[in-house]
Amino acid sequence: MEFKRVVxxxxxxxxxxxxxxxxxxNGLVxxxxxxxxxxxFDASKFRTKFACEVKNFDATQYMDKKEARKIDRFTQFALVASDQAMADAGLNKENINPDRIGVVLGSGIGGLITFxxxxxxxxKGDGTPRFNPFFIPKMILDIAAGQISMRHNLRGPNYAVVSACASSTNAIIDALTLLRIGKADIIVTGGSEAVISEAGVGGFNAMKAMSERNDDPKTASRPYDKDRDGFIMGEAAGVLILETLEHAKARGAKIYCEVVGGGATADAHHITxxxxxxxxxxxxxxxxxxxxxxxPEDIDYINTHGTSTPLGDIAEVKAILDVFGDHAYKLNISATKSMTGHCLGAAGVIEAIACIQAVRTDTIPxxxxxxxxxxxxxxxxxxxxxxxxxRTVNAALSNTFGFGGHNACVIVKKFQD
Structure with missing residues (x-):
């Protein structure tokens, strides 16, 4: 079977x-x-009092108040990012075949704030169960994919992917596979995460995973620095429109890059x-x-997982040296989590976007x-x-690794017809 090309x-x-x-x-470069x-939330009693929040976000700028109340923050993010991506691709309900467009979206945790x-x-009550009827539909992490499909009338394959911090990269790989084998013409893919809350920050603090550099949060995320002391929690959403090349050309779509490969493995070693x-x-x-x-010599840039943890940064660099050998010294490597923090299930897609932009602009963040x-x-x-x-960036590789030993990466390169 010959695979279809995907852009x-x-x-x-x-x-x-x-x-x-x-x-x-612009922020990255x-x-x-x-x-x-x-x-x-009030983090004054928490060991980590800082994070990388999405700023100046008001859901009611993008949807009515009634709709916003019914969905968790991570789904609000996903809907806004999908609106942007659909508009950027020139897609709307009038010019699509809804049965040939799917949604595959990742999240590491989903609606933790709602939960x-x-x-x-x-x-707080007397034990009488009084729960919001939207509790479960707001919380479940597949709901973001479902909401996107309903918002844009997309009736193709629709599901969520969860593999901790590798979730949105795994979602992109699944989307790539579906398109390659002809199960759809277009897949809306990526991921969303919004867990900056008492439970999220407190839970990761209890694991001793996060930086506690409260006196200097701007410089707290220090991948590959000798004094790194853990990651910073971030929140984000990123959405890509992946499309078969033949479909994109038939409708005269602009093409940012080609997605040429992806892989997934497990460490089978330790829970964290x-x-x-x-x-x-x-x-x-x-x-x-x-x-x-x-x-290996075909790769120019690696956006590393690079979370600023003592063990993780070293292990990833060892892997890069093993895979790339002498070519490793000709690569550019960067960890954009030094700027965005670790956006958990959304990390993979926003870092894939950084790779796409590096390929487009020949600029390494x-x-x-x-x-x-x-x-x-x-x-x-x-x-x-x-x-x-x-520098010239013909091809870039994006690494994302998650708790549970999940590893995923994707490769993008300049499009050549």
Whole structure:
């Protein structure tokens, strides 16, 4: 069976750096930190008091108040990002075949804020069950994909993907597969996450996973820096319109890039810690290259998982050296989580967008907040520290790894007809 080629024809994003693709990309290339003190709840008694929130977001600017009350923040994000992506791709209810367009969306946790608030309200009472009738439909993480399909009348394949922080990358890979084998002409894909709440921050604090650099939140996310002390929680949504090349050409769509491969593996090692030698990370990059029918030398840029954790950063770099060998020293590597924080289930798609933009503009976004070299990391590698760099980017690879040992990555390259 010959696979169909797949291209990106639309993009949308809400991120800690801005509420559009242009704002997000401008923040990345200018090295802007999205971190600040938490405003979504009172974090004064928490060990971590800062995060990378989506700023200046009012759901009622995009939907009526009644609709906004019925959906969780993560679904609100997903709907807005999908609106942006559909409009960017020039798609609307009048010019689509709804039965040939699907939605595959990822989220690591889903409606945690709704779950927390409903349980807290119940706990205040006398034990009589009084729950909001929208409690379950607001909370379940598949609801974002469902809401997008209803909003845009999309009746093709529709489901959610959950693999912790790899969720939206796995969603993109699933969308790629569906299109390759002809199950749809277009897939709306990506992910959304919004869990900056007492339960979210408190839970990750209890795991000792997050930075506690409360005196300097802007520089707290320090991938590959000797003094890194954990990730910063972020929230975001990103949506891509993936389309078969033949369909995109037939309707005269603009094409951003081609999605040429993806892979998924497991560490089979630990519930939260990465394999110390980066075995799963190595295997997933090799699988992606094989799927794309590419050699390591074909890659110019890697957007790493790079969360700013002591163990994770080292394991990923070991994997890169194993896969790319001497070519590793010709790559640009960067960890954009230094600016966006770790957006959990939405991390993969917003980092894929960073790769798409790098391919489009021949610009590598930086890894900011580098102050002290880590002696355990090879100093000859180009981590693109602190300042964006210009270079030809024909192909870029995006890595995302999640709790439970889930690894996923995708490869995008310049479109050539």
């Amino acid at each position: 990106v024809t639309g993009m949308g994003a809400l991120t800690p750096l801005g509420n559009s693709i242009d704002e997000y990309w 200018n090295g802007v930190s999205g971190a600040d003190m938490i405003t979504l 927390q608030n409903e349980v807290q309200e119940f706990a 810690a990465p394999h110390p030698e980066g075995l799963g990370a190595k295997n997933v990059m090799l699988a992606s290259l094989a799927d794309a029918n590419m050699k 930086p890894t900011i907040n580098h102050f002290t070299d880590d002696p355990e990391l090879d100093p000859k590698l180009n981590f693109t520290f602190n300042k964006a760099q210009k």
